[in-house]
Amino acid sequence: MAWETIRKDTAPVVPPRLTDYEEARAVFTWDRARGELAGLPGGGLNIAHEAVDRHAVSERADRVALRCIARDDAVEDVTYAELARLTSRFANVLRELGVGRGDRVFTLLGRCPELVTTVLGTLKNTSVLCPLFSAFGPDPVEQRLRLGDARVLVTTADLYRKKVAGRRDALPGLEHVLIVGPGAGDLPGTVSWQELTSSAADSFTIPPSSGEGMALLHFTSGTTGAPKGAVHVHEAVVAHHATAAYALDLHPEDVYWCTADPGWVTGMSYGIIAPLAHGVTVIVDEGDYDARRWYRILGEQRVTVWYTAPTALRMLMRATPRQGPYDLPRSHDLAALRFIASVGEPLNPEAVVWGRDVLGLPVHDNWWQTETGCIMIANYAACDIRPGSMGRPLPGVEATVRHGHALARGLTAEAVMAEMYGKATGCSGGRGGSMHLFDAHRRFYGGSAIVAGGLPLAAGLALADRMRGLPGATCCFFGDGAFAEGEFHETANLAALWNLPLLLVCENNLYAMGTALAREHAQTDLAMRAASYGMPAWTVDGMDVEAVEQAARRAVEGIRAGTGPHFLELRTYRFRAHSMYDPDRYRDKAEIERWKSRDPIGPLTERLRDRDGLDDDELVRIERQIAEEIDHAVETAEQAPEEPVEDLLRHVTSERPSRR
Structure with missing residues (x-):
C-alpha cells in the first residue's frame, strides 16, 4: 500500500539542529566539523578526550554522563568528572599491565558502567578496543579473539567460564583476563577488574594521538564467511559528533537512550561515543527487553531522544497494537520524549506510523554499516517523513547507486532503485538488494x-x-x-x-x-x-x-x-x-x-x-535529465508496494502442482 507523507507542520519544542536540508549540505565541511571538537592539548585527536576529558574540565563537569539502571531498578549516576577519573584509572591499569599503543583490548560484556569505563580507558591509553556480542557462543568468541590478536579480555566470571576458559590454551596471545564483578578468585588465570581499578591512580595524561591512529576494531557478523574486522580510527569521532547532531538531533541538555547491544557497532558509536561527545546524559540499562520496563524508563528518566532497533519497535507494536488499547504507554508520562530514531534492519512503514499514532512521534529511520562507522542516510527532525524511506544523505555524505552495468544492459532506473529499497517492483522482486540485481530477459545476471x-x-x-x-x-x-x-x-x-x-x-x-x-x-x-x-x-x-x-x-x-x-x-x-x-x-x-x-x-x-x-547548454540539459531520472526513480521506489506476505515463500520452497 502507498503511505502518506508525514508532515512536520507544528513547531518542535526544541529547535532542530538541521532546519534547511539543502543549506546544511551546501555549507557543511568536514574541516568545520572537526573544528567543533577540542583536540588534545598538545595537538592530535583522541576519542576519549572528546567524549569525557574535555567535559570534565568545563562547566559540564558535574553534568550526569551516565545514568546506570541495574536489573533490580537501582539507579546510579556518574558525572563527567567522575567518569574522567574512572576511565583514567582503567588506562593506568592497562599501562601497569604493559599494555600500550595498538594492543587489542576485547570486551565480552552486556550493558553496564564498567563497559563504558573500559572502552574509554582503553582509548585513552591509545590501545585498540574490540567489543564482542555477549550472546556469541564459544566458537565465534574464540575466532574473533584469535583474528583480532587479543591481548586483554574484560568479561564476567559467568561468560568467561562458559565461552573462553575451555579455549584459553588455543589463545596464547591472550595474556590478561579481567573479571567484572565477583568470581575472579575462583578462575585461574584471571584477575578482578574492580580490585585493579580501585587501586589505580585516577589521573592520566593521554599520549600524543594521531587522528589516523587505530581506535576500534569491529567484526562483521560472519554470516557469509569468516568475520572481517573493520577498523575505526580516532578521527571517526568527528563523524560520530556531526552525524549525531544531524541524524539524532542531540542537544546538550538531552537525556539519551540507545538500546543497541554494545557488542555491535551501533551500541559503540551511538550508545557511547557520539552522545558523550555531545555531553548529554546517557541511559545505561542492564536489563533485558521488557515492554513495561522500557516504557517506565522512558517516562521516569525523562528520556528526550531514543534510538532503538526495528525489531524492538515491532515487539512494542505487538504489546500495544496501533488500533489500541493504549493503556501500557499511556500509563507513563512520555511528555519529555521528542525524537525517536531506528536502525539495524529495514524499518517497515507500519512501525513509523505506529510511533506517530501510539507514542505521538513518528520513528525516523536511518542507514549505515559497520564499515562506514557512522550514519550515512537519515530522516531529520525538521523534515517530512515518507514511511518506508530511510531518508536522505547527511551533510558531507554523497550517496550514489553505482549500477552502470545494469543500466547499460537496459534495466530501468526505477527497477534498480526499487530493488535497492527492497520493493516488489524491483528487478529481483526486492529480494536481491544492491549485490544481486538480476534480469534474465536482458541477460543481466547480477553480482x-x-x-x-x-x-x-x-x-x-x-x-x-x-x-x-x-x-x-x-x-x-x-x-x-x-x-x-x-x-x-x-x-x-x-x-x-x-x-x-x-x-x-x-x-x-x-x-x-x-x-x-x-x-x-x-x-x-x-x-x-x-x-x-x-x-x-x-x-x-x-x-x-x-x-x-x-x-x-x-x-x-x-x-x-x-x-x-x-x-x-x-x-x-x-x-x-x-x-x-x-x-x-x-x-x-x-x-x-x-x-x-x-x-x-x-x-x-x-x-x-x-x-x-x-556545448554548455546541451551538457546542462543532460545533467538535468539525469538528476530528474534519479529523483523519479527514488520517488517511484518509495511509493512502490512491499512484497505480499503470502508470497514470501515463493522461490524458496517447492511449488508442486496439486494432485487430481
Whole structure:
C-alpha cells in the first residue's frame, strides 16, 4: 500500500539542529566539523578526550554522563568528572599491565558502567578496543579473539567460564583476563577488574594521538564467511559528533537512550561515543527487553531522544497494537520524549506510523554499516517523513547507486532503485538488494557478495550459450582482489580449455580492498598471467573511456569469431578509501591526487566538445535529465508496494502442482 507523507507542520519544542536540508549540505565541511571538537592539548585527536576529558574540565563537569539502571531498578549516576577519573584509572591499569599503543583490548560484556569505563580507558591509553556480542557462543568468541590478536579480555566470571576458559590454551596471545564483578578468585588465570581499578591512580595524561591512529576494531557478523574486522580510527569521532547532531538531533541538555547491544557497532558509536561527545546524559540499562520496563524508563528518566532497533519497535507494536488499547504507554508520562530514531534492519512503514499514532512521534529511520562507522542516510527532525524511506544523505555524505552495468544492459532506473529499497517492483522482486540485481530477459545476471563468486557462474553461462549454439558473448567484471582467488584461475583454465565465449574484465584499481598489488601478487602484470592460459589478453588504460570501448569491441569481435575467451586488464584507480573509515594509510596522498588529475569524465567531455560539438547548454540539459531520472526513480521506489506476505515463500520452497 502507498503511505502518506508525514508532515512536520507544528513547531518542535526544541529547535532542530538541521532546519534547511539543502543549506546544511551546501555549507557543511568536514574541516568545520572537526573544528567543533577540542583536540588534545598538545595537538592530535583522541576519542576519549572528546567524549569525557574535555567535559570534565568545563562547566559540564558535574553534568550526569551516565545514568546506570541495574536489573533490580537501582539507579546510579556518574558525572563527567567522575567518569574522567574512572576511565583514567582503567588506562593506568592497562599501562601497569604493559599494555600500550595498538594492543587489542576485547570486551565480552552486556550493558553496564564498567563497559563504558573500559572502552574509554582503553582509548585513552591509545590501545585498540574490540567489543564482542555477549550472546556469541564459544566458537565465534574464540575466532574473533584469535583474528583480532587479543591481548586483554574484560568479561564476567559467568561468560568467561562458559565461552573462553575451555579455549584459553588455543589463545596464547591472550595474556590478561579481567573479571567484572565477583568470581575472579575462583578462575585461574584471571584477575578482578574492580580490585585493579580501585587501586589505580585516577589521573592520566593521554599520549600524543594521531587522528589516523587505530581506535576500534569491529567484526562483521560472519554470516557469509569468516568475520572481517573493520577498523575505526580516532578521527571517526568527528563523524560520530556531526552525524549525531544531524541524524539524532542531540542537544546538550538531552537525556539519551540507545538500546543497541554494545557488542555491535551501533551500541559503540551511538550508545557511547557520539552522545558523550555531545555531553548529554546517557541511559545505561542492564536489563533485558521488557515492554513495561522500557516504557517506565522512558517516562521516569525523562528520556528526550531514543534510538532503538526495528525489531524492538515491532515487539512494542505487538504489546500495544496501533488500533489500541493504549493503556501500557499511556500509563507513563512520555511528555519529555521528542525524537525517536531506528536502525539495524529495514524499518517497515507500519512501525513509523505506529510511533506517530501510539507514542505521538513518528520513528525516523536511518542507514549505515559497520564499515562506514557512522550514519550515512537519515530522516531529520525538521523534515517530512515518507514511511518506508530511510531518508536522505547527511551533510558531507554523497550517496550514489553505482549500477552502470545494469543500466547499460537496459534495466530501468526505477527497477534498480526499487530493488535497492527492497520493493516488489524491483528487478529481483526486492529480494536481491544492491549485490544481486538480476534480469534474465536482458541477460543481466547480477553480482555476488562473495569476492570472485561471479566468475564460475559466468563460465557456466558461456558454456550454456555454446552448447545451445547461440552467438552471444558473456562478459564478467571483477577486481584485482578477485584475480588472486582460486575461482579466477579455475574459470580461466576451463574457459580456455573449452573455448568458451567469455570476456573476463579485470578492473584493476591497484589496491583491491586495501592491499597493494605488489604485496599480493609476485607478478603484477595480470594480463601476462591471464595469457598463460592460452587466451588473448592485454592491458588497457581504464581511465580512457574510448580506449576501453575500443578494446572491448575488439575482444567481443574475436570471441564471436570463435577464438575463445579473452581477458582485459583495465588499469584504473579508486579515489576514496574502500570504506569511509578505512584509514587509507597504504597509499600516498600525492599518488591519489595524481590519479584524480586523470579522472576520465573531464577528458571525455572535452573530446565531445572538440569533436562532436557538445556545448554548455546541451551538457546542462543532460545533467538535468539525469538528476530528474534519479529523483523519479527514488520517488517511484518509495511509493512502490512491499512484497505480499503470502508470497514470501515463493522461490524458496517447492511449488508442486496439486494432485487430481
